[in-house]
Amino acid sequence: MLNHYPRFHEGASTGLVHKIGGLPWGLPAHLWPLCADCERPMSHLGQFPTHSTELDAPALPHAPDEVLFLFKCEWDSGCFFWEHSEGSNQVLSVPRKELGDAPTHPPTIDAQENGEELKVLPELGVTRWIVQEDGVPADVEDDFYDYGRHSELPRDIAHPQGWADQFNTKFGGVPYWTPNGAQGQPDLPPGRLLLQIDSWVIMDDESLSDEVANFCSDGIAYIFIDCSQSPPVFSMIINR
Ligand SMILES: [Zn+2]
Numbered sequence: 001m002l003n004h005y006p007r008f009h010e011g012a013s014t015g016l017v018h019k020i021g022g023l024p025w026g027l028p029a030h031l032w033p034l035c036a037d038c039e040r041p042m043s044h045l046g047q048f049p050t051h052s053t054e055l056d057a058p059a060l061p062h063a064p065d066e067v068l069f070l071f072k073c074e075w076d077s078g079c080f081f082w083e084h085s086e087g088s089n090q091v092l093s094v095p096r097k098e099l100g101d102a103p104t105h106p107p108t109i110d111a112q113e114n115g116e117e118l119k120v121l122p123e124l125g126v127t128r129w130i131v132q133e134d135g136v137p138a139d140v141e142d143d144f145y146d147y148g149r150h151s152e153l154p155r156d157i158a159h160p161q162g163w164a165d166q167f168n169t170k171f172g173g174v175p176y177w178t179p180n181g182a183q184g185q186p187d188l189p190p191g192r193l194l195l196q197i198d199s200w201v202i203m204d205d206e207s208l209s210d211e212v213a214n215f216c217s218d219g220i221a222y223i224f225i226d227c228s229q230s231p232p233v234f235s236m237i238i239n240r
Contacts, residue, residue, distance in 0.1 A: 001138060001173040004058035005130040005166070007204045012125030014103075016067055016096065018057065020046045020201065020212055022123030023106075024069050026099030027092075032107055033071050036087025037079040041106045042071035043119050045213055045221070046197065048171075050093070056129035058171040060194060062225055062232045066093045068194075070223065070236065074119040074214055082216055082238035084189040084224075091223055091234035121213050127204045134160040134167070136174055144174040145192070150182040166206065168198035168220055175222055178239045189235030191226030216240050 012019035016026065024032075024044045033042050048068040050060040060068065072089040073079040081088040106118050136144075136157060143149040150158055160176060161167035168176055175182070175193045182188065199215040202208075215221055219240040226233040 001134060001136045001141070003132055003134055003167070003173040004056065004171040005132065006126040006169060006171075006201070007128050007130070007206070008124040008201050008210065009127045009204050010122070010124060010210065012123050016047070016049050016099070018048050018052065018054065018126040020124040020197065021121030022047075023103040023120065025103055026067075026101055027069055027094065027104040028098060028100065029104055029107065031092060031094065032104065033090040033092070034107075035073040035075070035077075035079055035081075038073060038075050038077035038088075040073070040075050040077070040109055041118050042088070042090060043074040043121050043213070044106075045070040045072050045089075045121060048195070049096075054126070054129070056131050057126075058129070060171070062227060063093060063095075065096050067096060067099060068093050068234075070221075072213065072221075072236070074121070075116070081214075082185045082219065084185075084235040084237045089236045089238075091236055093232075093234065122210060124201060124210055124212070134173060136160050141174055141192075144177070145182060145188060147182045150177065165198065165200070165209070166202050169196065169201045171195040176220075178220055180240055185237045185239060189224045189226070189237060190228070191224040191233065191235065194223045194225040194234070196223065197221045
């Protein structure tokens with residue numbers, strides 16, 4: 001199947017570019033999500049236009065003119081941010097026409113009593129995309145969403161690209177599962193993989209990597225889209 005593997009550099013251009021961390025560009029302030037558990041603002045995890053004129057950038061399947069924003073709870077509150085049903089992470093897809101023209105700052109909070117401040121994650125912009133087939137036949141795609149069937153696939157099919165770190169952050173294709181496989185946390189959300197982000201991403205020169213966020217130390221975040229619902233429903237899990 002076809003995949004788009006990004007490479008990153010520290011910092012990002014202004015505007016609606018592909019990036020991890022930093023501040024979301026133009027997100028209406030009232031849409032900044034709060035964690036359903038600790039009730040504090042979540043940290044911005046990434047911003048990805050559904051379509052872009054950047055060379056080789058992926059076109060996401062659900063809307064021609066929206067921007068995807070990812071958030072997760074980064075407070076040291078014991079929130080279950082790895083589960084899709086706990087409200088401690090969130091995926092928003094917002095039409096461009098509803099976005100402003102400046103970075104959005106997080107809501108002010110009353111949490112400074114312990115010297116705590118909302119964690120702004122390191123900003124990493126996409127410098128280029130590697131577009132590559134990974135050898136997974138389309139007729140086994142469904143097996144990647146079933147714990148039993150996935151574990152029975154031949155090893156080179158079940159773990160595409162040799163399980164190499166350089167390919168664990170990507171758009172499209174099937175989920176490249178961590179050693180725990182397709183069981184999810186505690187179950188898989190509906191739909192299919194839209195993108196996945198490793199806890200460390202590969203920088204432009206391939207020899208360096210930068211840490212993204214707290215993904216349970218070495219997990220991968222998987223973002224799903226369920227296009228059987230209208231509008232599509234997004235979910236995020238983090239698996240180790
Ligand atoms: Zn929380």
